Amino acid sequence: MSGRVLVGVKRVIDYAVKIRVKPDNSGVVTDGVKHSMNPFCEIAVEEAVKLKEKKLIKEVVAVSCGPQQAQETIRTALAMGADRGIHVQVTGKDYETLGPLQVSKILAALAKKEDAQLIILGKQAIDDDCNQTGQMTAALLDWPQGTFASEVSMEGDKLKVVREIDGGLEMIKINTPAVVSADLRLNTPRYATLPNIMKAKKKKIANVNPADLGVDLTSRVEILRVDEPPQRQAGVKVETVDDLVGKLKDTGRI
């Protein structure tokens, strides 16, 4: 076992930013807007670093797909304790249409190239909310998957994963190599320590081309239109419960 973990980190619009739709409805405004690491990716990095601190794995490799700015996200992962980074360069139109299918193909190719034992991803990105990349990557590699993980522990070469599901919690045991997707309660990501921020400066980030991995970036999804959610309307006050039921029937709600 190589003891190597790949962690995918995505650069997304910061969660606190007020999103605005472009005037031509082709997407959201990203120019000049604050970006940061996807919160679920932070949790994934934290879990990988914790496994390394417990000496259960040997190396954490942070991977991000995107233009030059993706390197900032990788550096943050390095500052949190990842050992090195891989920047898969995707720019322009390819970046605009980059989605889970292409990313999972890239991750699968990298996993084979790097002889990874484990891939940890965030369960979803807060911009597209797809919740697909982890599952697709596992399928492409024909690896087991432990998604929506709220607890991960290693037992020899098997992985015990507690999953958050609609009915409650499900515990599964899967073989490695495997793909895990991190849910909110898996851990609380650490603040990077200053010495680690300094050390991150010296850690290597390799540049990789999707073509070199044999990945076709063509998207099979076309975004037709992006609209803002409807404006919240003022409510209506009614006098009695009967009035309420009447109003709900009138507007076809019940």
Added chain:
Amino acid sequence: KDYMFKTLGLCLHSCRSLSALAELPEMHQILRQTCRDYADKELAPIAAKLDKEHSYPAKQIQELGAMGVMAMEVPEEFGGAGMDYLAYSVAMEEISRGCASTGVIVSVNNSLYIGPILKFGTEEQKKQWITPFTTGEKVGCFALSEPGNGSDAGAASTVASQDGDEWVLNGTKAWITNCWDASATVVFATTDKKLKHKGISAFLVPMPHPGLSLGKKEDKLGIRASSTANIILEDCRIPLGNMLGPRGAGFKIAMQTLDSGRIGIASQALGIAQASLDCAADYAQKRNAFGAPHCQTFKLADMAVAIESARLLTWKASLLRDSKKPFTKEAAMAKLAASEAATYCAHQAIQILGGMGFVTDMPAERHYRDARITEIYEGTSEIQRLVIAGQLLKEYQQ
């Protein structure tokens, strides 16, 4: 090969120095974001409570210690983060933006307590007096001012007399930040009264210690989560080895320490000023959905200019210090500009918020109270003007 890399590093550093004023280097940006995240999530939500209850943020200081923020300039071998002063300034501003009290606790530990020991201490003193103070578990303080003299530091009346293999300290120090929470202090006392300011020496005193007692905690207008009180020394005995630096070098040590401390306080003031601007701009945008009246937007512009100017002065002072160039004038300018920016911005923020600025529901009133001290401690604005004028006139005389 080593020398070549060092020289290359210095060249790159100088090039970087100028562009750093325009945009922080990448690692400093990551540092700033990390500190900002910490301040937003862990400090800002509790700042009002800390202020109201005058309570020392022990947990947060420990967390900051674990991050390396309590000993930013200290080399890693002594337990610090090994970063430069630009990094310290950036971190200080972000921390203070969340909570000004936490900011001053961090600043005093870094610049005023650890600073002089790092610069003037022996290797043994560094191990004993710095390493335990890097984790946030212990903090230190700096005892220079006395009831009889603040600005006139040379007129120290605290006395240190030698008795065998001990120094015996007698006197009272006033306005000492952190003292109720500190585990050690740097104390300035005169060993030769006749030599006036050249007779002052610096000493390291553990706390608590026989012969050292604390006055009552001052009930302050602002930065209330940090303790401020008198330190009373009555036949306080310490080993001879506790003298810091050479005998008679105390005044020089104090002045050099304050030069650096001024960068820390300037950064704290920037944080307070920025928090005031954030509060005012946010309020103005939400309150005036159909276009803010001109007088309000002009106020915001003036506040932004004041902050950015002071910030550039502060960064310049930091860069000069990091390049080991003289920075006394620039540090004084930074402290003067930043502290006056803080009081100006806090004042205007209340004005913009109107009635809401006057009540504790909004942080503007706390920023107003926190800002005020920045024009007073670590050298009043009057002292800063004296220092700047002195340095300036020296330049003209050349």
